[in-house]
Amino acid sequence: MLSVETITAGYGAITVLRDVSLTVGANEGVAVIGPNGAGKSTLVRALCGLNPVRSGRIVKDNREIHGLPAHRRTAAGIGVVLENRRLFGELTVRTNLDLAAREGDKRGSAGRRFSLDSILALFPFIEQRLDAPVELLSGGEQQMVAIGRALLLQPDLLVLDEPSTGLAPKIVKSLVGIIARIRGEGVSVLLIEQNVQLASEAADRAYVMKLGRVVDEIGPENWRGAVKDESLTRAYLGA
Numbered sequence: 001m002l003s004v005e006t007i008t009a010g011y012g013a014i015t016v017l018r019d020v021s022l023t024v025g026a027n028e029g030v031a032v033i034g035p036n037g038a039g040k041s042t043l044v045r046a047l048c049g050l051n052p053v054r055s056g057r058i059v060k061d062n063r064e065i066h067g068l069p070a071h072r073r074t075a076a077g078i079g080v081v082l083e084n085r086r087l088f089g090e091l092t093v094r095t096n097l098d099l100a101a102r103e104g105d106k107r108g109s110a111g112r113r114f115s116l117d118s119i120l121a122l123f124p125f126i127e128q129r130l131d132a133p134v135e136l137l138s139g140g141e142q143q144m145v146a147i148g149r150a151l152l153l154q155p156d157l158l159v160l161d162e163p164s165t166g167l168a169p170k171i172v173k174s175l176v177g178i179i180a181r182i183r184g185e186g187v188s189v190l191l192i193e194q195n196v197q198l199a200s201e202a203a204d205r206a207y208v209m210k211l212g213r214v215v216d217e218i219g220p221e222n223w224r225g226a227v228k229d230e231s232l233t234r235a236y237l238g239a
């Protein structure tokens with residue numbers, strides 16, 4: 001469903017991503033791990049249209065999308081939770097979710113998987129906070145609203161940039177179940193994550209990024225035991 005083919009991207013004169021290639025299949029959960037500065041968030045920004053791709057291709061459902069602006073990538077089924085969450089802080093939780101739901105409705109009923117009720121089922125705390133301005137929520141609560149908002153865009157590919165950041169350990173554990181439920185709705189997940197434990201439980205296989213390149217690809221058989229693998233931990237820690 002998604003194929004990233006030897007893309008190069010960066011900022012101004014700086015090249016960050018060099019010949020990055022990866023795939024995500026239908027219903028698949030794929031993790032991207034790597035040390036700080038590896039280019040993981042730059043990859044996310046290149047996927048969702050916030051950073052131009054300088055060479056290479058991004059193909060989704062057999063269609064080239066790397067030339068499309070961000071909103072048309074949303075329409076192509078890519079939902080993204082960015083590192084900084086990017087919610088409208090002064091608006092209420094309800095309004096943030098409604099705006100996304102309206103955008104998601106444009107995809108038509110065929111792709112409709114998530115409603116406000118299904119988001120409340122995934123994140124029950126949201127119900128009590130629907131009328132609060134988002135900026136009054138804790139960082140972890142905002143993270144959950146950001147995931148809910150991305151789902152209301154009715155993606156068939158959800159890209160999560162380090163969703164566990166700022167979440168309490170108990171909630172990090174619940175993310176495994178939440179991602180499983182999202183995948184159960186037929187949504188593929190590309191999970192950028194430094195928490196290898198979470199990533200190995202929530203994704204089927206992984207790519208390791210370093211210095212703007214994919215330096216390793218870990219298949220399903222090795223990925224399940226990844227947390228116990230020291231060489232992998234070294235790669236993840238950047239040693």
Ligand SMILES: Nc1ncnc2c1ncn2[C@@H]1O[C@H](COP(=O)(O)OP(=O)(O)OP(=O)(O)O)[C@@H](O)[C@H]1O
Nearest residue numbers: 011014016034035036037038039040041042043083
């Ligand atoms: N707006 C920007 N302008 C210039 N350089 C940037 C910008 N954003 C990121 N970079 C550089 O791109 C490189 C990759 O950054 P990126 O945020 O993609 O890494 P990351 O793997 O997501 O790291 P982290 O784990 O800390 O989130 C870094 O060297 C960073 O300094």
Ligand SMILES: [Mg+2]
Nearest residue numbers: 040041042083
């Ligand atoms: Mg990052």
